[in-house]
Amino acid sequence: xxxxxxxxxxxxxxxxxxxxxxxxxxxxxxxxxxxxxxxxxxxxxxxxxxxxxxxxxxxxxxxxxxxxxxxxxxxxxxxxxxxxxxxxxxxxxxxxxxxxxxxxxxxxxxxxxxxxxxxxxxxxxxxxxxxxxxxxxxxxxxxxxxxxxxxxxxxxxxxxxxxxxxxxxxxxxxxxxxxxxxxxxxxxxxxxxxxxxxxxxxxxxxxxxxxxxxxxxxxxxxxxxxxxxxxxxxxxxxxxxxxxxxxxxxxxxxxxxxxxxxxxxxxxxxxxxxxxxxxxxxxxxxxxxxxxxxxxxxxxxxxx
Amino acid sequence: xxxxxxxxxxxxxxxxxxxxxxxxxxxxxxxxxxxxxxxxxxxxxxxxxxxxxxxxxxxxxxxxxxxxxxxxxxxxxxxxxxxxxxxxxxxxxxxxxxxxxxxxxxxxxxxxxxxxxxxxxxxxxxxxxxxxxxxxxxxxxxxxxxxxxxxxxxxxxxxxxxxxxxxxxxxxxxxxxxxxxxxxxxxxxxxxxxxxxxxxxxxxxxxxxxxxxxxxxxxxxxxx
Numbered sequence: 256x257x258x259x260x261x262x263x264x265x266x267x268x269x270x271x272x273x274x275x276x277x278x279x280x281x282x283x284x285x286x287x288x289x290x291x292x293x294x295x296x297x298x299x300x301x302x303x304x305x306x307x308x309x310x311x312x313x314x315x316x317x318x319x320x321x322x323x324x325x326x327x328x329x330x331x332x333x334x335x336x337x338x339x340x341x342x343x344x345x346x347x348x349x350x351x352x353x354x355x356x357x358x359x360x361x362x363x364x365x366x367x368x369x370x371x372x373x374x375x376x377x378x379x380x381x382x383x384x385x386x387x388x389x390x391x392x393x394x395x396x397x398x399x400x401x402x403x404x405x406x407x408x409x410x411x412x413x414x415x416x417x418x419x420x421x422x423x424x425x426x427x428x429x430x431x432x433x434x435x436x437x438x439x440x441x442x443x444x445x446x447x448x449x450x451x452x453x454x455x456x457x458x459x460x461x462x463x464x465x466x467x468x469x470x471x472x473x474x475x476x477x478x479x480x481x482x483x484x485x486x487x488x489x490x491x492x493x494x495x496x497x498x499x500x501x502x503x504x505x506x507x508x509x510x511x512x513x514x515x516x517x518x519x520x521x522x523x524x525x526x527x528x529x530x531x532x533x534x535x536x537x538x539x540x541x542x543x544x545x546x547x548x549x550x551x552x553x554x555x556x557x558x559x
Numbered sequence: 560x561x562x563x564x565x566x567x568x569x570x571x572x573x574x575x576x577x578x579x580x581x582x583x584x585x586x587x588x589x590x591x592x593x594x595x596x597x598x599x600x601x602x603x604x605x606x607x608x609x610x611x612x613x614x615x616x617x618x619x620x621x622x623x624x625x626x627x628x629x630x631x632x633x634x635x636x637x638x639x640x641x642x643x644x645x646x647x648x649x650x651x652x653x654x655x656x657x658x659x660x661x662x663x664x665x666x667x668x669x670x671x672x673x674x675x676x677x678x679x680x681x682x683x684x685x686x687x688x689x690x691x692x693x694x695x696x697x698x699x700x701x702x703x704x705x706x707x708x709x710x711x712x713x714x715x716x717x718x719x720x721x722x723x724x725x726x727x728x729x730x731x732x733x734x735x736x737x738x739x740x741x742x743x744x745x746x747x748x749x750x751x752x753x754x755x756x757x758x759x760x761x762x763x764x765x766x767x768x769x770x771x772x773x774x775x776x777x778x779x780x781x782x783x
Contacts, residue, residue: 258670265658463654468644469671
């Protein structure tokens, strides 16, 4: 084993309770960080889901000519705030209705295409544009009325729904970052205390090493390594625990949210998401370890 | 260090004070390559201060300390470790790493000079054989006698093949018989061409080994 790694593991063995406390705090931090990351991922997926599906339906008047409809469709397609414009004829509307009521065929048989208006469905690139676009589309002479997908709750409370979605997403992101930040700060201080105590107990060893010509880097290496071991063990345990927790609750979450893809559908994609989170946590853990041990070292005169 | 320098160690009017106490007062002497020099004197005379000045652990208040042609006063902080790597030190209180085995204590010195790990084993074996600690290779310091601990300290100093070997009261904590065997080792090492500078107040040892003596009293050289 490398001499620095051996020294670092010896320090850990020498004070196992200090080491356990440091690892515990780091585990807690990275457990929460992993869950927050997943929450941020899921909330952004929910937002994206609503942002990318047809939200606005412009119901057309019965007397609207094909030329007028095509002209409006062309106009909407040319609008940079709008995407995925789709014309739904009366027949297609009936077909959608029949599909939606397939569990009760009688409902489908009682209606004819004539009662369904043709419509132009489209998505808005940013939910904040929606109200303006609706007002503009309402002003078109061939448009009878404008509606929204049921998921958004209808035209009247559009602003509320959009606002609520954005607020929740912001809360999740900001709250998650703040909470994780607080825990990361606690971990940082835990590392700082542990490493400072460690350096204090090896004062004589440092003195000997200096006298035989050890550089500051040589003396500091095991200290950095010890910090890094705490951080990486914390990352690994925290991440594994969070992964197990998410895997365990995934079926419930997925069935609750239905078609909204809050979590990746297949295991490989889920692993990919968790892999990215793990990578980022390793980087964050290494930064914490480096910062904690650097400050601890700089505070100890003997190492200067 | 310049190999070409005439004297390995040169003190020129070196003074060192600790507060109001003068540890060395305008001390001048030279030590050549391959010499064995005793620095003697009563406690507090300034023996250890001289060794610390050679090791650049202390810097002179005035005067000049040159070791291998290097003026220690001009050493940058970053240059000090490399400078020290060329000097072996043996301490009265051994200063071994208590949680490392004998071999590991010696290996640390090799790690410090950056020698590749694959070359450690042979050098450690060689030096432990030289100091007579082959059987104790895997023992911890707590399992060793005072004489053995001093040999570990000596092995650690020697393994890096230093230009000078400094010894600060190396027999101070040892009984006469053990001291004698440790001194024989120093003698053997000196005969192989290594410069040895030893601070001691043990007159018996100085008398027995008949080497050059720099005698310090009250921070001044009284005899050299």
